Amino acid sequence: MKTLLTISVLALLSACSGKETGSTESGNILENLSxxxxxxVVDSGEDIFDLSGLVHLSTQVKNPNFIYQFDEKQSKIHKIDLDSKSLISTFEFEKEGPDGIGKTFSGFEVLSGERFLIASFESQGVFDASGTKEFDLNVSDYFDPENDYQEELLIPYELRLSPDGKYAYVLAGDFFEGIWYFARLDLVNKTSRVWEMPELLSSKDFTIMLTSETFDLRAEDVHLNKLKDGVAVTVGSSSSVYAYYPSSDSLQLIKFPHTLTAAEKSGTYPPEVSSQNGFEKVVAAIDSEISFDALAWDSSTSRYFRFASRKPTIASEKEEVFLYAYDAGLKLLGEQKVDGLTSRPTNYFFKDGKLYSYVNVEDELGFAVFTFDF
Known part of the structure; x- marks a missing residue:
């Protein structure tokens, strides 16, 4: 194991306290944040972690000691013991055939008993540790083809399974059109219920295409978050959350009274840019507005936390990073600027009351481990 005093990726300080304050009706619990x-760094042994692109990580809800990393290129899932900081096993999957996971990976979830929900544009299903497909969860089997939203729902972006395995929750849509749907699939009765999410339509305003000899796309992150008692949809351009609770079988829009930062992006930008330089300028302008990340549940405090950031338009300035806290019912409890952080943490989750965030340490899989005091 290697321990680094500094990380260039995050430019972290060993200790820091915030100065700016926000307020909520219940007071700002993060006012004195330090x-x-x-x-x-994880010891990969004789194996190699592919960190060249997006790094896909998932944790076990009931056992946060283990983290799983999905390797798209090799169709492998690495199981990592965070206590020993080492790779302990690897699961291999086929891309094609009856047990194929598909070629265009979109996400995965770790289930009980060393099982995995793996989703791609071509295939969705539950697989065991040997790579055998236990259950084919083809979302197109659950929808009426005459519905107007059928085409978007055929391409699930993220999937989650209910704890009892009877329901699947689907985030599906179209980045280009900004149309997003949430669906609850009844896996026993083969039925579905679909909700539109009009609050997410504005995310299209921040989808920018480069239309020159090369193609590039900038779009807002959209995530299907696991909640303590349900799931929630978050989008980078807004602090608002769509929360689904099985007890009421309803999708609720929750807005927050943020005072420290704007509650959402508000600028106007061209949908297409024809030059690389122009594309980079528009992207920089969008990134200078507030961007919100996913929710992370901390069982030790029974609270949710999330980060947000604003990137500078001037190279000499630093990115601003913010932290928000919410109670179990998603009521805003506090907000604070996190001085000392010059980059928003990524792929973060809680273990033993500490926040773990993925970092690439000289092409090794590493984690920044935060201990918060407020």
């Missing part, structure tokens, strides 16, 4: 940070 933190310390350690860095751990």
């Amino acid at each position: 933190y310390s940070v350690d860095t751990v």
Whole structure:
């Protein structure tokens, strides 16, 4: 194991306290926020972690000691013990055939008993540790083809399974059109219920295409978050959350009274740009507005936390990073600027009351481990 005192990716300080304050009806619990940070690096043994592109990580809800990393290129899932900081096993999958996971990966979830929900544009299903497909969860089987939203729902972006395995929750839509749907699939009775999410339509305003000899796309992150008692949809351009609770079988829009930052992006930008330089300028302007990340549940405090950031338009300035806290019912409890962080943490989750965030440490899989005090 290697321990680093600094990480260039995050430019972290070993301890820091915030100065700016926000307010909520219940007071700002993060007003006196301070933190310390350690860095751990995972020993991959004789294997190699592919960190060249997007790094896909998932944790077990009931056992946060283990983290799983999905390797798109080799169709493998690595199981990592965070206590020993080492790779302990690897699961291999086929891309094609009856047990194929598909070629265009979109996401995965770790289930009980060393099983995995793996989703791609071509295939969705539950697989065991040997790579055998236990259950084919083809979302197109659950929808009426005469419905107007059928085409978008055929391409699930993210999937989650209910704890009892009876329901699947689907986030599906179209980045280009900004149309997003949430669906609850009844896996026993082969039925579905679909909700539109009009609050997410504005995310299209921040989808920018480069239409020159090369193609590039900038779009807002959209995520299907696991909640303690349900799931929630978050989008980078807005602090608002769509929360689904099985007890009421309803999708609720929740807005927050943020005072420290704007609640959403508001600028106007061209949908297409014909030059690389123009594309980079528009992207920089969008990134200078507030961008919100996914929710992370901390079982030790029974609270949710999330980060947000604003990137500078001037190279000499630093990115601003913010932290928000919510109670179990998603009521805003506090907000604070996190001085000392010059990059928003990514792929973060809680273990033993500490926040773990993925970092690439000289092409090794590493985690910044935050201890918060407020």
